[in-house]
Amino acid sequence: QVQLVESGGGLVQAGGSLRLSCAASGRTFSSYAMGWIRQAPGKEREFVAAINWSGNSDIYADSVKGRFTISRNNVKNTVFLQMNSLRPEDTAVYYCATSSRGIRYSLSDYDYWGQGTQVTVSS
Numbered sequence: 001q002v003q004l005v006e007s008g009g010g011l012v013q014a015g016g017s018l019r020l021s022c023a024a025s026g027r028t029f030s031s032y033a034m035g036w037i038r039q040a041p042g043k044e045r046e047f048v049a050a051i052n053w054s055g056n057s058d059i060y061a062d063s064v065k066g067r068f069t070i071s072r073n074n075v076k077n078t079v080f081l082q083m084n085s086l087r088p089e090d091t092a093v094y095y096c097a098t099s100s101r102g103i104r105y106s107l108s109d110y111d112y113w114g115q116g117t118q119v120t121v122s123s
Contacts, residue, residue, distance in 0.1 A: 002026045002112040004096050009117030012086055016121070020081040022096030022114060030074040033099040035110055036081045038092035038119075048094070049081060050103040059103050064090075086121045093118050 008020040022034070035050035049070040051058045058070050067086075072079040079096055094117055097110035104110070 002098050004114035006096055006114045006117040009119045011120045014121055014123050016086050017084045020094055022079045024077045029077040033103045034079040035097050038094045040092040047105050052103050088121045088123045091121050
Protein backbone atom coordinates (compact mmCIF):
# COMPACT_ATOMS: atom_id res chain seq x y z
CA GLN A 1 0.00 0.00 0.00
CA VAL A 2 1.31 3.44 -0.94
CA GLN A 3 -0.26 6.75 -0.01
CA LEU A 4 0.44 9.78 -2.17
CA VAL A 5 -0.08 13.45 -1.33
CA GLU A 6 0.38 16.14 -3.97
CA SER A 7 1.17 19.78 -3.27
CA GLY A 8 2.40 22.89 -5.01
CA GLY A 9 -0.56 23.73 -7.19
CA GLY A 10 -2.00 27.21 -7.47
CA LEU A 11 -2.86 30.10 -9.73
CA VAL A 12 -0.21 31.38 -12.11
CA GLN A 13 -0.15 33.63 -15.16
CA ALA A 14 0.60 32.27 -18.60
CA GLY A 15 4.33 31.97 -19.10
CA GLY A 16 4.93 31.35 -15.41
CA SER A 17 6.22 28.33 -13.54
CA LEU A 18 5.12 25.99 -10.80
CA ARG A 19 6.75 23.02 -9.11
CA LEU A 20 4.51 20.21 -7.99
CA SER A 21 5.55 17.72 -5.32
CA CYS A 22 4.18 14.30 -4.50
CA ALA A 23 5.13 12.79 -1.15
CA ALA A 24 4.79 9.04 -0.80
CA SER A 25 4.47 6.90 2.28
CA GLY A 26 5.76 3.36 2.48
CA ARG A 27 9.14 1.70 2.20
CA THR A 28 8.65 0.54 -1.38
CA PHE A 29 8.58 3.96 -3.05
CA SER A 30 11.90 3.42 -4.80
CA SER A 31 10.64 0.23 -6.43
CA TYR A 32 7.89 2.07 -8.36
CA ALA A 33 7.97 4.13 -11.47
CA MET A 34 6.04 7.35 -10.86
CA GLY A 35 3.79 9.31 -13.13
CA TRP A 36 1.95 12.59 -13.32
CA ILE A 37 -1.51 12.62 -14.88
CA ARG A 38 -3.87 15.57 -15.26
CA GLN A 39 -7.57 16.15 -15.76
CA ALA A 40 -8.88 19.38 -17.20
CA PRO A 41 -12.48 20.47 -16.58
CA GLY A 42 -14.88 18.41 -18.67
CA LYS A 43 -12.12 16.25 -20.12
CA GLU A 44 -10.69 12.78 -19.60
CA ARG A 45 -7.57 12.25 -17.54
CA GLU A 46 -4.42 12.38 -19.64
CA PHE A 47 -0.85 11.26 -19.18
CA VAL A 48 1.70 14.03 -18.54
CA ALA A 49 5.06 12.47 -17.56
CA ALA A 50 6.62 9.44 -15.91
CA ILE A 51 9.99 8.53 -14.41
CA ASN A 52 11.49 5.12 -13.71
CA TRP A 53 12.45 3.84 -10.27
CA SER A 54 16.05 5.09 -10.41
CA GLY A 55 15.30 8.43 -12.02
CA ASN A 56 17.49 7.91 -15.07
CA SER A 57 14.70 7.46 -17.62
CA ASP A 58 11.60 9.52 -18.28
CA ILE A 59 8.83 10.06 -20.83
CA TYR A 60 6.52 12.98 -21.58
CA ALA A 61 3.33 13.77 -23.40
CA ASP A 62 4.01 15.75 -26.58
CA SER A 63 1.97 18.65 -25.23
CA VAL A 64 4.41 19.24 -22.34
CA LYS A 65 7.71 18.07 -23.81
CA GLY A 66 10.39 20.73 -23.44
CA ARG A 67 8.36 22.65 -20.84
CA PHE A 68 7.86 20.14 -18.00
CA THR A 69 10.50 18.09 -16.17
CA ILE A 70 9.84 15.15 -13.88
CA SER A 71 12.32 14.15 -11.19
CA ARG A 72 12.42 12.16 -7.97
CA ASN A 73 14.24 11.89 -4.67
CA ASN A 74 14.13 8.32 -3.35
CA VAL A 75 15.67 9.33 -0.03
CA LYS A 76 12.79 11.73 0.62
CA ASN A 77 10.16 9.54 -1.11
CA THR A 78 9.14 12.44 -3.30
CA VAL A 79 8.53 12.98 -7.00
CA PHE A 80 8.44 16.43 -8.59
CA LEU A 81 7.03 18.05 -11.70
CA GLN A 82 8.70 21.31 -12.70
CA MET A 83 6.35 23.15 -15.04
CA ASN A 84 7.68 26.09 -17.05
CA SER A 85 6.17 28.26 -19.76
CA LEU A 86 2.70 27.41 -18.51
CA ARG A 87 -0.27 27.88 -20.82
CA PRO A 88 -3.98 28.24 -20.07
CA GLU A 89 -4.52 24.78 -21.55
CA ASP A 90 -2.35 23.35 -18.76
CA THR A 91 -5.12 24.19 -16.31
CA ALA A 92 -6.14 20.93 -14.65
CA VAL A 93 -6.05 18.85 -11.51
CA TYR A 94 -2.68 17.12 -11.44
CA TYR A 95 -2.35 13.65 -9.92
CA CYS A 96 0.69 11.57 -9.15
CA ALA A 97 0.49 7.80 -9.36
CA THR A 98 2.65 4.71 -9.00
CA SER A 99 3.38 2.10 -11.65
CA SER A 100 4.75 -1.33 -10.85
CA ARG A 101 5.16 -1.96 -14.61
CA GLY A 102 7.80 0.67 -15.29
CA ILE A 103 7.25 3.95 -17.10
CA ARG A 104 3.98 3.80 -19.00
CA TYR A 105 1.76 6.09 -21.07
CA SER A 106 -1.42 4.12 -20.37
CA LEU A 107 -3.33 5.26 -17.31
CA SER A 108 -4.52 1.70 -16.71
CA ASP A 109 -0.94 0.78 -15.74
CA TYR A 110 -0.99 3.07 -12.70
CA ASP A 111 -1.89 1.50 -9.39
CA TYR A 112 -2.03 4.00 -6.53
CA TRP A 113 -3.18 7.58 -7.00
CA GLY A 114 -3.09 10.73 -4.94
CA GLN A 115 -6.00 13.13 -4.45
CA GLY A 116 -4.64 15.72 -6.85
CA THR A 117 -3.62 19.38 -6.75
CA GLN A 118 -5.26 22.14 -8.78
CA VAL A 119 -3.21 24.13 -11.27
CA THR A 120 -4.85 27.16 -12.86
CA VAL A 121 -3.11 29.18 -15.55
CA SER A 122 -4.63 32.54 -16.40
CA SER A 123 -4.21 34.21 -19.78
